[in-house]
Amino acid sequence: xxxxxxxxxxxxxxxxxxGIKLGFGExxxxxVCDEEGVDTGFFLEIANAFHDKDYFPQKQxxxxxxxxxxxxxxxxxxxxxxxxxxEIEELIDKMILKQEGRSLDLVRDFFGQYRHELAAHIxxxxxxxFPYALEVEAFYKRxxxxxxxxxxxxxxxxxxxxxxxxxxxxxxxKLYDLKNILIKxxxxxxxxxxxxHILFDLFSLEKDLNDHSRIEDKIMVPxxxxxxxxxxxxx
Amino acid sequence: xxxxxxxxxxxxxxIRKGLLRVLEELGENVEIKEVxxxxxxxRHLDYFEPDFLIVNPQVFGTENFFYTDIPARLRxxxxxxxxxxxxxxxxxxxxxxxxxxxxxxxLEKIKSLITRCxxxxxxxxxxxxxxxxxxxxxxxxxxxxxxxxxxxxKLFISSHTVVTHRRNITRKxxxxxxxxxxxYAILNNIVNIEEINR
Numbered sequence: 001x002x003x004x005x006x007x008x009x010x011x012x013x014x015x016x017x018x019g020i021k022l023g024f025g026e027x028x029x030x031x032v033c034d035e036e037g038v039d040t041g042f043f044l045e046i047a048n049a050f051h052d053k054d055y056f057p058q059k060q061x062x063x064x065x066x067x068x069x070x071x072x073x074x075x076x077x078x079x080x081x082x083x084x085x086x087e088i089e090e091l092i093d094k095m096i097l098k099q100e101g102r103s104l105d106l107v108r109d110f111f112g113q114y115r116h117e118l119a120a121h122i123x124x125x126x127x128x129x130f131p132y133a134l135e136v137e138a139f140y141k142r143x144x145x146x147x148x149x150x151x152x153x154x155x156x157x158x159x160x161x162x163x164x165x166x167x168x169x170x171x172x173x174k175l176y177d178l179k180n181i182l183i184k185x186x187x188x189x190x191x192x193x194x195x196x197h198i199l200f201d202l203f204s205l206e207k208d209l210n211d212h213s214r215i216e217d218k219i220m221v222p223x224x225x226x227x228x229x230x231x232x233x234x235x
Numbered sequence: 236x237x238x239x240x241x242x243x244x245x246x247x248x249x250i251r252k253g254l255l256r257v258l259e260e261l262g263e264n265v266e267i268k269e270v271x272x273x274x275x276x277x278r279h280l281d282y283f284e285p286d287f288l289i290v291n292p293q294v295f296g297t298e299n300f301f302y303t304d305i306p307a308r309l310r311x312x313x314x315x316x317x318x319x320x321x322x323x324x325x326x327x328x329x330x331x332x333x334x335x336x337x338x339x340x341x342l343e344k345i346k347s348l349i350t351r352c353x354x355x356x357x358x359x360x361x362x363x364x365x366x367x368x369x370x371x372x373x374x375x376x377x378x379x380x381x382x383x384x385x386x387x388x389k390l391f392i393s394s395h396t397v398v399t400h401r402r403n404i405t406r407k408x409x410x411x412x413x414x415x416x417x418x419y420a421i422l423n424n425i426v427n428i429e430e431i432n433r
Contacts, residue, residue, distance in 0.1 A: 054252075054269065106418050113414055162282050177415030180408065185422045217282075225281055 001032045008051050013208065017075045018043060042068050049218055050211045057219055066137040069220045070130045076212055077122045084205055085115050091198045095189060103186055110181070114174040121171045129164050131155070133224045140227040143234060152235055161224045175206050239349065240266040242285035244276045245316055246294055250334070254289065254316075257341050262406075273304070280306065287348070288313040289332070301327040312352045314345065366407050371425055373400050377413055378420035378431060 001024050004011055024032045033040040042064035048055045092111055096104045135155050179202050182195065189195050241258060245251045251269050258267055268283060270276045273294055288309050295304055305313055315328035330348045332341050366374070376386045383401070387394040405411050410419055420426045 056271070056275070103422050106421060110414060110418050173411045174415065177410045177412050177418075180410055181415065181418055181422070184409070185419055187422075221282055222278055225278070 001027055001029050011047055014047060014050050039064055049215050066133050088201050095194050098191055099189055110178060132159050136224055136227050140231055161221055172206055172209055238264045238266055240285045241287045242279060243269040244290040244294055246271050257338055260342060289316055291316040364407050366404055370400055370404050374416055374420050375425050378417040378426045
């Protein structure tokens, strides 16, 4: 497990999301996962998808459930909204305390807008997309177990993963803008270290969000789409 | 707003990666997804709508794959990827890349296809990185909350031209959103806050 962190230290936040704490000694990934009650196959899938942007999930490995994926994604959402974003906000406030100026207020307002957008996006997924995915899985299981057509839940009839993917607006755009505003267009701030810290955080949040949406696109979406197809062929 | 997306379908890992490397030269706003076979190709098209396809015909194995596997919308925007220097007798693809093409050759072909399909000149060189007076005016109107249509009416140009200007502005400034452009406009005294609040 330690090798994993040495290979890519950004996986630290991933192991945290699985509830795995440091101090695991020489234990292997499987040993740590077993002790923490984490599905090893699923953990590896997430770690791989997070680490390698060209990773293709292997079909035979897809034994984990949509519920597991959703739980993981929800923990990640929580991390963004309740840890990372407030942290950056605090740093921006700190910068404003050190240096008065209208332009920094603009930066703070802009980041505030971004936070609202991110929160709305996350709410949309937590309250609509994830429940839909779980409902599809539950219905798919019932269908397979009983082998007969039951009443199709209205949410399954009403939506499709494709519909959701289309709505997937570019949430990272504002983050991208903010980086350029800080780098190119904000009047110089005296505390370099602080601005650097903010920029590092913005870059890493952006990367984390990209890795996150890749996990949605590569691991969750195809799984649900496949179930949708199987359902459509029966009903 | 100004993004272009590709889907690469090629079974060789090395070729995919090489192509990816070349496509990255097109700029930051390029989204590229890759698949290694027909199954992944179909699955991706279920939820990803690329602007352009780059496919190796051999992956499909059938003669008429162009009509059975490639959605009608994408047939005009598909590039054939050939591992041999000789191109097929009856080319169905509007554009081809051969394995022994040079990098600039490949980029040229792709850019020319983009230009043909999108109807505007796609190149990220040749224009100065600073925004022009005209573009500044457009930034101002955007910051004031005008729609593309309203800007077009004000400046007596087509909405299409406004879109092109905005694409250039985004490329030059590195700012994509309306609220980002508003912050830029205020910081650079293109507008003042009182005007915006009015």
